[in-house]
Amino acid sequence: MAYLRNLGLIAVLMAAPLPALAHHGSSGQFDTSATIELSGTITRIRLVNPHAYVYFDSTDENGEVVNLRCELQSGSLLKRNGWTTDLFEIGSEISIVGSPDRTDPTTCYMSQISFENGVVASRYSTFDDSGQIEAEQRQTERDDGTPNIDGNWAMVRERGALPGGGGRSEVVLTEAGAAAVEGATSDDNPRFQCQATNIVLDWWFDQMVNTITQADDKITMTYGFMDLERTIYLDGTEMPADYEPSRAGFSTGEWDGDTLVVTTSGFDEGWINAPMAEGEGRRPPRPANAEGGGERPPRPEGGRRGPPSPVKNSLELVVTEKFTLNDDGTQLMREYTFVDPVYLEAPISGSDVVTLTSDAYEPYACDDLTEERSE
Secondary structure (H helix, E strand, C coil): CCECCCHHHHHHHHHCCCCCCCCCCCCCCECCCCCEEEEEEEEEEECCCCCCEEEEEEECCCCCEEEEEEECCCHHHHHHCCCCHHHCCCCCEEEEEEEEECCCCCEEEEEEEEECCCCEEECCCCECCCCCECHHHCCCECCCCCECCCEEEECCCCCCCCCCCECCCCCEECHHHHHHHCCCCHHHCHHHHCCCCCCCHHHHHHHCCEEEEECCCEEEEECCCCCCEEEEECCCCCCCCCCCCECCCEEEEEEECCEEEEEEECECCEEEECCCCCCCCCECCEECCCHHHHCCCCCCCCCCCCCECCEEECCCCEEEEEEEECCCCCEEEEEEEEECCCCECCCEEEEEEEEECCCCCCCCCCCCCHHHHHC
16 A cells, blocks of 8 residues: 655644735645645545545555545536546555645645556646546636646657747857856766756756646746756745755746746856857857957858857846746747846847646656766
């Protein structure tokens, strides 16, 4: 039988004072600022109103059976979205990611559920008659009225198309920015040391599956490339004074209508464009004081664009992102801007699109080939 995880954490949360939240789709019963993972054997399912519940048994660290339950959406809404009692086969195993009840350590609010047959569904998933998730018919709006961006996302690239997004502006470096990348080689590329590059590039790099877990007061993004993790605070949480700069930075966000606007700072010194190997068609960025206006020679007609030249970011980097969901909820569009007054003479802006996928997220399991390459 599967075991219960984080039951002790729930007890601690119950003992600690919890702030009241201004608005939650879960009506304040659950602490959506905390995330727990529970697993066990299904014992009962009730698709009732106002909220459905799945009941399951787990074994705690003392070997004792604990009876648990997690709240789903209303039974009527679930049934309209194709959820049936057949999905919850009695005696089968489930795993749930969600939020703890503020007063009852045996109850949770389900955000994501994994069934024994490998199907992984979010709170807002829609099922077809065969029990498979219909991405194109999923619920596009959450209980609180915000767009539903919860789920797994990956970039879909057409054959022959260049990687990444579109409309990226030209890079103009300051003198400090040019000095920072002088002599940079592919050995400095963080990817070759199994490290993340930045929150923009890694979102679509190699078309890995990314996971978004959406709550009322925060959004968690787990990147399929290098397992980069971000938390976007929606409740006004400010960056701590002792925050340690990181590759993910510190993100705050707010909904402007149907657009999620995210501002991230607190980065460590890294790369906006990581250096590639010599001879791969790099076109150098234009320094701000370049003679003759700094114009580059035109690319040969019909020639392919090479990889971007290296560009570093300083500790002063600020990235702004605007995420917008399309009408049927299957594509998440992002507009982004890098502003770095130390290394960039002008902002770098661009855009990209990821598509909802039923493919599972997988840890990147990077294998550092630095020594092998040097040999």
